[in-house]
Amino acid sequence: MIEAAMIWNEPNNKSHWDPQIDPDWSKFAEMGKLAARAIHDVNPQVKRVLGGISPIDPQYIQRLAGHGLIEELDVIAVHGFPLDWNLWNINEWPQRLDEIRAVVPDHELWVTEVGVGSFGAEEVQEFGVKRTAELLIGKVPRVFWYSLYDLPQAWGATTRHKEAEGSSYYRHFYMGLIKEDGTPKLGLKAFEPYAGDLGLMQWFHYQDPRLDDAVAWLKRLGVKHLRTGLSWADSFRPDALGWFDRQMEALEDFDVTVTFCFTPEHLGIEPHHTSPPRDPQQFADFCAQMIERYAPVATNDARPALAAAE
Template identity: 65%
Template sequence: MLDSVMIWNEPNNKSHWDIELDRDWAMFAEMARLAGKAVGEACPGLPRVLGGISPIDPNFIRNMAERGALDTMDAVAVHGFPLDWNHWQLNDWPSKLEEIRQVTSKELWVSEVGISTFGAEEVQEFGLKRTAELLIGRVPRIHWYSLFDLPKAWPATTRHREAEGSSYYRHFYMGLVREDMTEKLAYRHFSAFTPEVGLCQWFHFEDHRLEEAVRRMKELGVTYLRTGLSWADYYRPNALDWFDRQMEALADFKVTVTYCFTPEHKGLGETPNYTSPPLDPREFADFCAEMTRRYAPKPGRQAQEAAPAMGLAPTGA
């Protein structure tokens, strides 16, 4: 069921990694290196991607290379939200990609790009079209974030939540489909950009939207998807039942699974949480290996499908 794996999510963003506990990202680099090695041993040839960075920072990628984290990766990834959170303009996408290509020869993905409808749906409608123009042909993977709006009763994954003001509330309006499952203006245009553009959709534990997501993605012509399996959720009751159901539902798509989120009882710090470096990074690597063995393609199928899925020669590149 796996097309590729991603190690962590936005490691250079304090909402996803506690930089107060790991100021030079040495612990993250070691954890990523061990996880990449474990995935490679669990399923040789399965593409491994360093977690998408936000902000786009070539110095972070250079740091990861110097610390050996890229030695067990096949690709690196970036996230960009220039109409919502970043201090650069939408038309800067080509130059932001070039900044990363200057510091690594690894394949480059855009594993999250999207536009909130917090202010107006017309902004997302325009932004989808222009983003597709700027990115298709420049990278092999473009994951639009996201299919669904985040339900207002659920918290967004940030450090300071409501204290962030409007920046926080933009998280709830990133979807092409509203919480009540009605379609936004941009939805009707999305199929014009598939299959070149895929989706990134995070599913919460026992997410009630899973089957609807599958139906919608097929309707839109989506062929590849990025989602996550949470190390923290692994310790919930019936976790493997939920993981199995999620992965089985997504079996018709090329799935990039992101492994991330430290269980509270496994983290460093006085008040450890999902952003904490783990006490023992080998435990995270073991989780990555176990999930990879559970959901990786069978050896014969992997040889046929996993390598082409990387898109090593993107159209127009």
């Protein structure tokens, strides 16, 4: 079920990693190396993926290589939102991929988040789905569209953008193919012909009420590849393992890339989910525990593993 484990999410985006605490990303690299080794020790068949970088920056990859992280990984991942946040044209996707390939020619390259919002008009997203499919399918082994659902307005966006910035913040709520009230957008119809090749990225919040409906939509669309997350911070919530078990069992029919990220406030150098942990080995231990629970080397079926864990 789990084909890949992603180490963090957008580490070069200050919405997800604090560069004031770790200005040269040496702390991130050390944590990433420990996590990559821990994942490999539990199941060497699970691909280890660098948390998708945003912006797409080859110099950042070279920086991590200098810290020794890249050699511990199997896949380099990038994120791109050229019609919403990035300052480049959607037609530049091939160029952006080539820039990363040039610095890591021996690694697989995946696009683990690509999206176009409907903030301005649903027709913009409809175009974006079709053009993204044309530009990326067949060019990289995995592409994940972000996302299936709009972010509910009441939940708030986990981002450095502030409401006073206008559309930069509010665009976060319009990236789904389905509206908050469950109404499909034009983009969903545009996505359906490509669903077998374009995977989907969907974050599921702790005790997310959308889980079962999401699985039904994914199967109806014919999605094969799904990227989601298991939050290290959420692992300290009440009955966290019960929620993780329910989530992963619901997703067992898909090839899953699972993202491990978010520092528990009480374990960070600063009390924030973007903070480097005081002890990076604790993050590595969490990654190992999740792989052992949901992707043990002895089986590809999550259900016996869950039963054994209980």
